[in-house]
Amino acid sequence: MRVLIAPDKFAGTLTAVQAAEAIAAGWRRHAPDDELDLAPMADGGPGFVDVLHVALGGRLDAVTVGGPHGTPVPAVVLRAGETAYVESAQAVGLHLVSGSPETASSRGVGELVLAAVEGGATTVVVGLGGSGTTDGGAGVLSALGAVADGDLDGGAAGLASVTSVDLSAARARLEGVTLVAASDVDSPLTGLFGAAKTFGPQKGIAEERIAVVDGWLEGFAAATDRRTSLEKGAGAAGGIGYALLALGATREPGIGLVASAVALADRARSADLVVTGEGAFDFSSRAGKVPYGVAAIASEALRPCVALAGQVLVGSREMRALGIESAYSLVELVGEERAFAVPADALADLAARVARTWSR
Structure with missing residues (x-):
């Protein structure tokens, strides 16, 4: 299975590059044979x-x-x-x-x-x-x-x-x-x-x-x-x-500028699943934020998109409106203290759990 990993930063804890690497590390833990393509993203802000x-x-x-x-x-x-x-x-x-x-x-x-x-x-x-x-x-x-x-x-x-x-x-x-x-x-x-x-x-x-x-x-x-x-x-x-x-x-x-620079549309078409993420996934994510942009590109490529986030603050209906099939919360899985104390390890743990659901 080919998985495109395209997260934003997790503000205050992980850069986009670190977040992508942590998600990949956790995913490999459960699905070592999956082909992972890392494409850290940004929307013009930090990173x-x-x-x-x-x-x-x-x-x-x-x-x-x-x-x-x-x-x-x-x-x-x-x-x-x-x-x-x-x-x-x-x-x-x-x-x-x-x-x-x-x-x-x-x-x-x-x-x-x-x-x-x-x-x-x-x-x-x-x-x-x-x-x-x-x-x-x-x-x-x-x-x-x-x-x-x-x-x-x-x-x-x-x-x-x-x-x-x-x-x-x-x-x-x-x-x-x-x-x-x-x-x-x-x-x-x-x-x-x-x-x-x-x-x-x-x-x-x-x-x-x-x-x-x-x-x-x-x-x-x-x-x-x-x-x-x-x-x-x-x-x-x-x-x-x-x-x-x-x-x-x-x-x-x-x-859009970053997506073009990293050829995200082409890479999404070559993937079976697109994984994105950010620190707080809420309805403001629709306003040009990374998860919404990545999900839109995944949708155009007819690929499912899931999100990993520090916190998930939207319900399933709003999530689908943003083009996300499912969103998973770091705080819900490991607790707020661990999410901030060892963010890369915690995000890897969450990614491993998501891989159990989505990897073939």
Whole structure:
């Protein structure tokens, strides 16, 4: 039997590569003769560059950029031919926020883009997701040369004084460069479904401050490019998507970009079963997340797809709506303590149990 193993990361415990290896180890325990094809996945968030490096090869160049509050942080630029791939979470990830989320700046992402361009890239793909910023991408624009009558590097709070923004220098710096925003988020920059309202609370912005931050973003959009702020994906990564779109980027779903890079459709057609997974499998997985994307590709290939997850938070009806035949919970099998203490071993145990049901 041929099994395609294509999980996302298990946030906080395993990278996508580690998760794929753990699932494979457990599967072999029960079905050593099965042919396993490992295809770690990502949706543009943490792990985006690592997954693409495994799939594409290329060269990783180490760089140092400013973190959300200006502290230098290490990151990498993946160069594959004339295309460079960078990951927002490496520069301004939620795990790097050490002060007020209202002052967290996205400048480090702009510095990553600049490093890619200065290294000779003619196409720069920016993975969006997992950011700790909600500054509308103002820091990105500043790093690339945009100027304003206020503080573009002061996070969302800095936008309170911004009434005009000039993007001409930033656009000139990127002349001849194709920008791609790899995002799993459809949100606009502002409003009921915007960056502050949708993602602000998980970044630490207090509920009573959401309207204030959204107001700052509204003002920033009015000063920069109001029409673009309404586009799908403008709210991705706290508005980094907006900054990239304002500079002429095209938007591509992260899962689609990675799936294409790893030739997932072809590999699914060659498999008898597709196994995916992520840390928490819930109905938000439909919004461009890895399991839904993998399941859609499996469905097109007429192959069944099952999911392994830290937690399964949907019922069978919702699961089927997501294209998943069955989903299996790590916490239910081994308990929350062991799932976090020895995640690779626990995931291998779960995979062995799933193999008993699905392997021939």
